[in-house]
Amino acid sequence: MSFQSFTAPTNPADGPPRLAALRTHLQACGVDGCIVPRADAHQGEYVADRDARLAWLTGFTGSAGFCIVLADVAGVFIDGRYRLQVLAQCDAVAFTPVHWPDVQPADWLRAHAPPGAVLGFDPWLHTPDEIAKLEAALAGTGITLRALDGNPVDAVWPDQPAPPAGRAWAHPLELAGRSSAEKRADVAQGLRAAGVAACVLTQPDSLCWLLNIRGADIPRIPVMQGFAIVHEGGQVDLFTDPAKLADLTLDPEVSVHPVTAFVPAVAALRGRVQIDPASCPVAVADTVASDLHRAPDPCALPKARKTKAELDGARAAHLRDGAAVVEFLFWLDGQADALCADPAHHRVTEIDAARHLESCRAATGQLHDISFDTIAGSGPNGAIVHYRVTEETDRALRPGDLMLIDSGGQYRDGTTDITRTVAIGPVGDAERAAFTRVLQGMIALSRARFPRGVTGGHLDALARYPLWLAGLDFDHGTGHGVGAFLSVHEGPQRVSRISAVPLEPGMIVSNEPGYYRAGAFGIRLENLITVVPAPDLPGADDRNMLAFQTLTLAPFDRRVIDTDALTDPEVAWLNDYHARVFSDLRHLLSDAAADWLAGQTAPL
Template sequence: MFQSFDSKSSPEIHPPRLADLRRELARRDLDGFMVPRADAHQGEYVSGRDARLAWLTGFTGSAGFCVVTPDQAGVFVDGRYRVQVKTEVDLAHFTPVNWPETKPAIWLAEALPEGGRIGYDPWLHTRREITELEKALTGSGIALIAQATNPVDTIWPDQPEAPVGPVRLWPDALAGETAAEKRARIAADLRKAGQHAAVLTQADSLSWLLNIRGADIPKNPVVQGFAIIEENGHVAVFTNPAKFPGEVRAALGNEVQILPLEALTPALTNLSGPVRLDAGTAPDQVFALVESMDTEIAEGRDPVIMPKACKNPAEIAGMRAAHLQDGAAVSELLCWLDAQAPGLAAAPLTEIDVTRKLEELRVARGILDISFDSIVGAGPHGAIMHYRVTEKSNRRILPGDILLVDSGGQYDNGTTDITRTLPMGRDYDIGVRRPYTRVLQGMIAISRAQFPRGVAGAHIDALARAPLWSEGMDFDHGTGHGVGAGLSVHEGPVRISRVSDIPLRPGMILSNEPGYYREGAFGIRLENLIVLREVESPDGRDMLGFETLTLAPLDRRLIEPGLLSGEEIGWLDSYHARVWDEISPLVGPEVRDWLYLATRPLGRLV
């Protein structure tokens, strides 16, 4: 199985580590240190070696950071993790801090006297992060001090080794372009901008550019490394060469060099400018090394990010195919869960049981790995937005529980991510139905949206929230994230959120996942993946809309039909007709019979 369920480490082991870190900071004449949930590639998921935040604090969420001072240790988390953090850290030693409402500079100014020295690892923070924090600290007398070695690493005696996952080729037929064609396209972009080279620091950018996939990060098939692409299309990759078998090296050709990571520093200090660096993704140390030789820097977005975000027809076809298999597996799970519900009182079923069953069904469908740790939250656990079940937290599913299942797979042709919420039996609180229906309306609003080219995620985010807002409700996460094609399930830079100003473009794949969470009671989230496409306009405007990729039934037992408009019912019935047409041929007779009932038109039942 792909997901482990080790017992959660006791928080009592973390305070001694905090004390060790404070002693190390005092030895370095530092008044504090910032510990981010990040590695040098700024990916959302990190290897065991880079899991410093979890090792120090016990917090395992995918975003956040800790600021340690002699007297305080603030764990900064956003709305997704405010319930989770309280269950994972020792609250006698670590203090959860609501972020971004509380700015780190303001917190530091209150926590430290004037003249305080805050250390940071320049490989783990982007140039933009450091610049903005330094600006915010102006006048406080507090200085940021880059550290040549990370003090957490110094006190971590059994820190894991860096990953050495084998590299494999991603087929050109699925990529839609050869690696040589991609290199030529990016090189042409550099020449047009008058730039000699660009430094790529994100693992998925490197993987996409060279049509390779790796195994350095669990559930994210990326190759960790840095790369320099020059205006002539030549690429130098800096990583552990042992990861590249002979057939991969041969396929990449002579225009791609594979060099050890130790060669990166001399390469950066010997570049001719202008050099494109992305202040939002490149480590502060990369900027510092290029600047050390007075080389001209042209700040700009990683040249791979937007081509990677806008999937071509071959990539979209692969994603459609992956969603067919995944939709069959999820439908099989939903059928199985309905069959278990009547016997829950006599035959115990747990969150781990559901997680393992779903993985078993996906394995039968050819999954290579899951795309993230499955979120299977029953009752109050569903209100923990990024809940991850462990042996210690594993909850028995009770009759009447609301069950939230958020999961995804890495297939040999694409990446999936889907969330469904359902009642376990008939004895659920009917008060769940109204918020469930409002969440469903938000999903439908995004699915049906049409808008002019140039509209950004921030412009349509409110469509998903408006039905909830009408009831005085909301949710504390974005409505949607970008998704890679056979890459990271969370892919930048595009999002559907209040703060995303990046215009949406054809080919972008996003999640559509509004939710509602009542702490201590239940959670609701519904999620499909959607792809942007051009749509016809009667007056010739350049318009965009969405095609839904995910194919699995949405539970209708929790719907208040009277709250839905005719157009919303029409969308739901049309979607379920698609699910029936495309998934029913892929499943066995028992699941097909269940699917027939699950996808009946709602309009006929109102």
């Protein structure tokens, strides 16, 4: 387990000279600019240090975004989550923040690129869908895209880290619920039904799920990087550093090859070859010499539909994690009381809070790692949606603050992700009103019943409606999918207005509405929920309805709830939830924390 570092991951002053070096290299390549994405060759959200090109160049460390570099301007495209963060991390003269998707890349290029400009891109870092969309949007402008032979950032990055080489290990059947052979047989059957001879897999979490392995190539995410070809008979060619597999014995139908053999193997495929145009690199798609079949990653949906063993593991992990979070909240409440009683002599900071929370999880004796770097933002820092505290930004908590703590754990039996916002002493009416509306949105989604076929895009508004009534909103999706001791952000399911994937039993998603007032405070409340068959209702039609079951167990700060604003069903849900939290966790807690939890979960 690696503990979180609080040193600043980047330095804004490094950006201008690196940008100048890149521009010189682009000129030598004969292009007028280039795209620097957040993605790596596997198109995952999380990247190894070697592939953190966007952060190295610009200083921006958010989990989504890209930079378009031209001769006299460099736009850093970020969505609403990162509009404050980009200002803090990037040199304001060298890099221009661009509010994306409000401003699309093609529109920005029309305004800033010279006539006839040629924009270079690394074909390993972009998908066919992505490039086709941009080319279509640029039609008629005279601006063209050109695939480059090498990555231009790599060419000017003198101390680029080596590729990750973590050892992989077996993920046991009792936690996976299905053997690799069963999974491969199902995938192969789907390929044959589609008339496909082979399918190319490029996403590490798909490889790990399919082969029932886990790895150590990405910080916080237990995956092994590599590529695979799944054949219609169920055989798999796996392309990775063989040294990573030294501790494993794979099935005889899984053959291991070095990564250098991947492209020749793809080129040699015959028959219909399937790729996922939303996740497969352009370089791989262009290598396929035979009939190309475009379809979603065949592992994505089966991976999202958790087995009984995976759901049982998730519930066990959330019990353990919930107890750790309660011990932390009990500690934080004591710190807040001491701070408010003697603010001149008692000091606790965001880093203190993040470290103590990690120590509470580590004390379980079963923590593999945290599932992402803890977000611990107090006061105005809480308004930075994905704020990462560093020694330079570390803020001492003050009476009247709201403290937002978004964190999670990676356990061998499950992945957790929870956010609670707590008061450091009495807070104002504006904070209480916003907190209550965020809580109402979370409750609304938690209580949802819906027919099969409904997507997260249909349900997203439920969590926003209480905020909308007051003219408020938040600039991120309401929920993301979560893996089973895999990525804390897992697709294809999500609760977002842009999601078109139907929710199915066994899927796990987060439920995390929020509200952020720049320069003042941030509020987010997050539970993980899983899709289950809805209980029957008297007199209801036979519509095979679905519902959500809450996995996360931790109290909400009742001091910030305006109970007069809650409806009777909302109060009933909250009281039932708090009763379950106390009943399920009390035997796992210290006596002092259990006594504290009894007060926090008493009926409203």
